[in-house]
Structure formats: C-alpha cells, structure tokens
Amino acid sequence: MxxxxxxxxxxxxxxxxxxxxxxxxxxxxxxxxxxxxxxxxxxxxxxxxxxxxxxxxxxxxxxxxxxxxxxxxxxxxxxxxxxxxxxxxxxNNANELSHRYQAMIFTRNIINATPEDLSPEILANTCQDWLTSIDAKHITSKKWVGEALKEQGWMGIYHVGRGSTRPPVLIEIDYNPTGDNNAPISACLVGKGITFDSGGYSIKSSEGMLSMKCDMGGAATVTGALGLAILRGLKKRVKLFLCCAENLISGHAYKLGDVITYKNGTTVEVVNTDAEGRLVLADGLMAATETGAELIIDAATLTGAAMVALGEEYNAFFALDKALQQRVLDYSAQEFEPSWGLPLEKWHQNKCPSAFADTANSKAQKGGGGGGASNAAGFLSRFVNEAGKGWLHIDLAAAYNASGTVHMPIGATAQGIRTIARALLEE
Incomplete structure (x- = not known):
C-alpha cells in the first residue's frame, strides 16, 4: 500500500x-x-x-x-x-520516537483489551512479559494470587477481588540493572489494575460500566512508563507493584458495611464498593513503602471527581510533598502531557469518617461528595510515610476517551507514560 x-x-x-x-x-x-x-x-x-x-x-x-x-x-x-x-x-529523532511509540502502543492496547481476555493474572503476566521483552536480563518478579494475598496480609486486593472466580493478584516486578541484589531501590511505581469494575454491590449504571475495561489504566500506565524509562537508558533500580482484581458481584463478594484491617493496622469501613481502587492501591503503597524507596508514584483511574474538575485532557496530581509535586508538574509540561495539581493536605485523611473503623473508604453519597478526588488521595496518604515525603498520586482523568474527539481517537490515550518515565530518570 x-x-x-x-x-x-x-x-x-x-x-x-x-x-x-x-x-x-x-x-x-x-x-x-x-x-x-x-x-x-x-x-x-x-x-x-x-x-x-x-x-x-x-x-x-x-x-x-x-x-x-x-x-x-x-x-x-x-x-x-x-x-x-x-x-x-x-x-535524529527516530530512535526516541520509536521508543515512545512502543510504550504507547503497549499501554493503549492493554487498556483497550476486552475484560474477558484480561483477567487479573493475565494483566500481571502481560505486563511482566512486555518488560522482560525489553530487558530480560534485569527483570525478576514475584506475585501473590488469591488466598495467598490473605495469608500475606494484602487485604485490600484480596477483598475487592474475591467476588470473581478469577483470583486477584499483587505482582512485584523488580528492574535491577545494577546486577547487585542488595542495591537500594531508587523508586517504586504502583498501579491500579481493576480489569473490570462493575461497582460491586454499589453497582454502576449500564452506561457507566461500559468503559470499565479501562479501570486497569493505572497498571498499564506505570508499566508503560517503566518500559519507556528503560528504553531511554534507566540505570536505577525500580520496583513496580500492580494491584490487580475484578470488582464483581457474587455470593463471595465484599459488601457494604464490611471492615477491612490492613497490614499497618488501619481499619477501613466499606461504605461504597465502587470506591475499590483506593482499597487495592493501599496494599501496593504499603509494599512500596516497605522497600525504603525515596520516590513512590502511584497512578490510577481513581475518581470521576477528577474528571469533573479537569475534563478528559488533564491528569490530576496530588502530594503532601509539594516540592515533588511541582517538579513532576514541570516534567509533565516538558513532556507535553497536560497535568494539574489538586488540593491534598493531611486533614484530607479525615474527610471520610466512620463510627466503626479508623476511616471509611468514601462518603456514603453519590460520587463521594464534594472534593472526592482529594478525599481519595487523603485516604491513600494513610499508607505511605507519615509526612508523605517522596510520594505522588496521579488520578488519570485523561487515560481514556469513551468517544473520539477532534484531537484524539476513541479509547486509551497512554497520557502520563512520558511524565512518569521522566521522573524515574530525573529524580
């Protein structure tokens, strides 16, 4: 042709x-x-x-x-x-463009995949296989599947995913170019990998559920970003934690009113089973924090509130570490990926009170109420270091277009991979 x-x-x-x-x-x-x-x-x-x-x-x-x-x-x-x-x-730009394109195609294709073909285990394995195809010598991994999550105390992923016959997974992918098993971990990436989100018993409408194959966009985005950083010559050790589950309804699904006790002792009352992304990310953030990494970035298609605030063109950034937030906002501008900072303070941790636990996972009202995106970030801040130093949360409002626009085709965008890759190389 x-x-x-x-x-x-x-x-x-x-x-x-x-x-x-x-x-x-x-x-x-x-x-x-x-x-x-x-x-x-x-x-x-x-x-x-x-x-x-x-x-x-x-x-x-x-x-x-x-x-x-x-x-x-x-x-x-x-x-x-x-x-x-x-x-x-x-x-002389062809090499860099080829690397970007490879990462973009991986990210878009896996987000656009039908949820029947992308179970939590397949998502985890596909991300691992793609990174291995880039640098097999320096990639290792381990994962916890189904009941093993409960045995190891990864209770958020376990409870969100237990309603499905296809088990939930936490995978840890270790990129270690140093060759030293004792090398310090420079950074961790954490991705929300909900391969399909029905909303659980807080069930979504049919229209709202139609595009929920994209709810693993965070896992795809951080994987695409790590791959791009490796292609760009990353020499630092980075760990990737993907929190993978299907949020479905069944006789074994988690329920409204349940209380989840996390490894760090935090108790969470479930007041909305459709606020599941923060429940699985909490496990990934604790696992990342345990590594001692100085930089932790999580990414997730987390809240409709971020899309209401910013539309579908910008990703939302949240951090208690304001200097880090500004640096990564600068990277996003340099990489031509529109992003915007939204409010997050320590007191956002207490915006979803519970009479039965340390916190609820949301407010018991439609959309989580006012400030829902900041409240979700406040919830996540309970699962990193006390001051939130070195941690950035990205709410991927721009990850997916349910219909085409004059600028972008229908489906996944892969927006965010360049920004996160830049942060891995620069921080």
Missing part, C-alpha cells in the same frame, strides 16, 4: 479551500497548514484525525518536522485498528 507523504507548511492553503482549513491533499501528498504557529500541536492533531477519518492508512512524515510535531501526529493518527502505519522523518 502506498504511503501518503505529509508535509508541514507555514503557508495558507490555496484560495479554493475554506477559511480555517489546516489540511490540503493533492494526490499522494498532504500539507498541514500551520496558520497559528503558537498552536501548532493542536492543529496537527486535528489534521491527523481528519486524515484518519478520510480513510488514509499509511503516512510518511516528510520535510521538516520537530519531534513534538511528529509525536502529536502519531498520537492522533494511531487508532485501535491502525498502528505502526507511520514512517518518521529521516532525522
């Missing part, structure tokens, strides 16, 4: 094109007209979506493109069914 050659042009299109046109096609050549150079990435994304919607299958980026222009085009042109159909410019 012949490729369409796509050029960047700083000239306006010919007179016979309507005002506002950013794309013109002549035979096997297309030009993206950047009428507003200050908004070039936005225009390029719209043009890429137009080409995809026109049925163009193969493109070659020709002429002079900056690296972020090429990447913006690739993000928007690549769909669930059309991948690896782009030939990069013949310049």
């Amino acid at each position: 012949s490729r369409l050659s796509v050029f960047i042009s700083n000239q306006a299109p010919a007179d016979y094109y309507s005002a506002g046109t950013v794309l013109s096609i002549n035979g096997q050549t297309a030009q993206i007209h950047l009428a507003d150079p200050q908004n070039d990435l936005d225009q390029i994304k719209k043009a890429a979506r137009s080409l995809d919607n026109s049925g163009v299958m193969q493109v070659e980026l020709s002429g002079s493109w900056q690296i972020e222009q090429q990447w913006a085009f690739a993000q928007s042109f690549t769909t669930t069914t059309k991948q690896n159909h782009i030939k990069w410019c013949d310049d």
